[in-house]
Amino acid sequence: MFATVVQRWQGGLLRVAQAITGNPAAAEDVVQETWASVLRSLETFEGRSSLRTWVNRVCTHVALARTRQDEREPVPDAPVVDPDRFDEHGHWREPPARWAEETPEALAVRREVMECIERTVARLPVRQRAVITLRDVEGFSAEDACEILGVTAVHQRVLLHRARSRVRAECERFYRGAA
Amino acid sequence: MLRCVEFVEQVTEVDEAVSRPVVRLWFELHRIACRHCRRYLRQMRVVRAAMGFEPGPIRRAAR
Numbered sequence: 743m744f745a746t747v748v749q750r751w752q753g754g755l756l757r758v759a760q761a762i763t764g765n766p767a768a769a770e771d772v773v774q775e776t777w778a779s780v781l782r783s784l785e786t787f788e789g790r791s792s793l794r795t796w797v798n799r800v801c802t803h804v805a806l807a808r809t810r811q812d813e814r815e816p817v818p819d820a821p822v823v824d825p826d827r828f829d830e831h832g833h834w835r836e837p838p839a840r841w842a843e844e845t846p847e848a849l850a851v852r853r854e855v856m857e858c859i860e861r862t863v864a865r866l867p868v869r870q871r872a873v874i875t876l877r878d879v880e881g882f883s884a885e886d887a888c889e890i891l892g893v894t895a896v897h898q899r900v901l902l903h904r905a906r907s908r909v910r911a912e913c914e915r916f917y918r919g920a921a
Numbered sequence: 922m923l924r925c926v927e928f929v930e931q932v933t934e935v936d937e938a939v940s941r942p943v944v945r946l947w948f949e950l951h952r953i954a955c956r957h958c959r960r961y962l963r964q965m966r967v968v969r970a971a972m973g974f975e976p977g978p979i980r981r982a983a984r
Contacts (some may be wrong), residue, residue, distance in 0.1 A: 821926070821929075821930065822930065828925060831924065832924030832925055832926035833924060834955075834957040834958075837957035837960070838960045840960070843967075844963065844967060845967060846974060847974070849967055849968065850974035859971070859972060878972040879972050895939075899937055902933055902937075903933035906932075906933060906965055906969060907932075907965070909972075910965050913964070914964070
């Protein structure tokens, strides 16, 4: 039973741990420590969230503790799109560039773009990295992401908005460069 | 009326279905009227969806 759970969730935990630590070797250690911690404290699991959410929360806490970064790093208040791209009326002066791939399926098989996304995610502040990985890569709900990261719904959305906007911006930069 | 500069800041709130009905209404009206913001919104959604696909480098990385 436990071996099946480990096998099923190991990949997702490694991705979350790697997103936070930015290091594959450290991610392996984090996941190992996560399972050990889960086994030690399984009796404290109260069932208020799913077991998968709870295990990911343990993993996230172990990984954040290893990054030695301030968990309460401030979220920048700056606009997500450069204000110079809008005119004095708030309309686009420099509109979004057209992309060669305009469907998720097409984008997902364009290796250079996906690598660009991966690089961008890796450079995001740690909590933005964690939230975009949990939501958009691992498919957790907003509620679960809040539970895992221990943040409010508003904070989670702010982090997610900034992370997604940054990734889109870098894809746009990629396509401008490729044009 | 929502402006483009405000539209781009509302995308996640709208996609997460937490925006107020009046904001959602202004957002939809703006989306219909502005092809640049339609493209912006489409790109945000395309990137988000592509990140969850397999196979992809992001999902392969930890295997």
